[in-house]
Amino acid sequence: MFHICVMQDVGQNGEPEASKISPLASEKIIPIVCRMTRKPTGELRRGWTTGACATAATKAALQALWGGETPKTVTIELPRGECPKFDVAHSAYGKGWAEVGIIKDAGDDPDVTHGALIISRVCMGDDGIEFRAGEGVGTVTKAGLPLAIGEAAINPKPREMMRNIVLEQCSAFNTSPNVQIEISIPNGAEIAKKTWNGRLGIIGGLSVLGTTGIVRPFSCAAWIASIHRGIDVARAEGVVHVAGCTGATSEKVVQELYGLPEFAMLDMGDFAGGMLKYLRKNPIANVTIGGGIGKMAKLAQGAVDLHSARSQVDFAHLNQWCPVDVSQANTTLEAYQLAGPELAQAIADHARQAVERQLGGAQIAIDTVVIDRAGTVLARSADE
Incomplete structure (x- = not known):
């Protein structure tokens, strides 16, 4: 999983020290940027991944589309059973569509997407559940990643979470699961300039990430996962x-x-x-x-x-x-x-x-x- 830019300390040889990055778990597109250089003292507060926020926004948007009213809060179940509640920060709707935005809270992790607005716009489609990249979400342009070239940079686990939400809400509202989901992150293209997305062939914005849905502060897993994805891309490019x-x-x-x-x-x-x-x-x-x-x-x-x-x-x-x-x-x-x-x-x-x-x-x-x-x-x- 990933987006990454690094705020760096200086090591004993005068070269920058790589600082720790958020744990966007062991997914496969790219890690995240630091907003601090020092690990805070005391117990650290965990946060929620972009994938979890996109899933919550999708659930609320579907309720607005099919139920006619946008909820003020929305609860989702994460892959390991946790059930966090998210406040709705933005909502809009029109004929045949609805959108909801959730502000990402990365807890105490140095995650550059902390505070970003993650928006899901939903509308009825023609052929199952489709995912699209809106403003600030990247597109895959190189082989070696877990998504095909041309696909929106929405990782497999967040896609799975959103598909489950669509099926859940279809059952609740007795409608068919033919839905287009467009995820956007205002200012995401600018934030992505500070990440490794371009190096991995993800162009135009950030990735929607998160294997577990939870950001565990100051984990190194995301950074190492992004190194692995870099190797995968290099091998795929020959x-x-x-x-x-x-x-x-x-x-x-x-x-x-x-x-x-x-x-x-x-x-x-x-x-x-x-x-x-x-x-x-x-x-x-x-x-x-x-x-x-x-x-x-x-x-x-x-x-x-x-x-x-x-x-x-x-x-x-x-x-x-x-x-x-x-x-x-x-x-x-x-x-x-x-x-x-x-x-x-x-x-x-x-x-x-x-x-x-x-x-x-x-x-x-x-x-x-x-x-x-x-x-x-x-x-x-x-x-x-």
């Missing part, structure tokens, strides 16, 4: 070389170094393990891993989650790769300044070897690129 980088600077360097297309750039961030595990089962011929020297040192030492809160460079271990003593260095960059190119090359080599171990014998050619804050390449390592 790409033979992809790259995963730790931040924007290293991504720019690596993309220019190899002349890679945008959709070959996987938004790895801190989640090296999530990317490599998926590549092990879904290999691509050539994979480049790029990053600042601090994060690449952590990868070289075996870390697969490179966030500063979850892994640290072991300078005693790093010292074994140096011609001089760097055990008292405060940062990897300081250690590099003391030890020089030999350390950078050791980090690139050991990082490549660590990646090869993670890939578990998959037939993938690996190379690594280590950069400094300014984007200067300090070292590279490739399979012989």
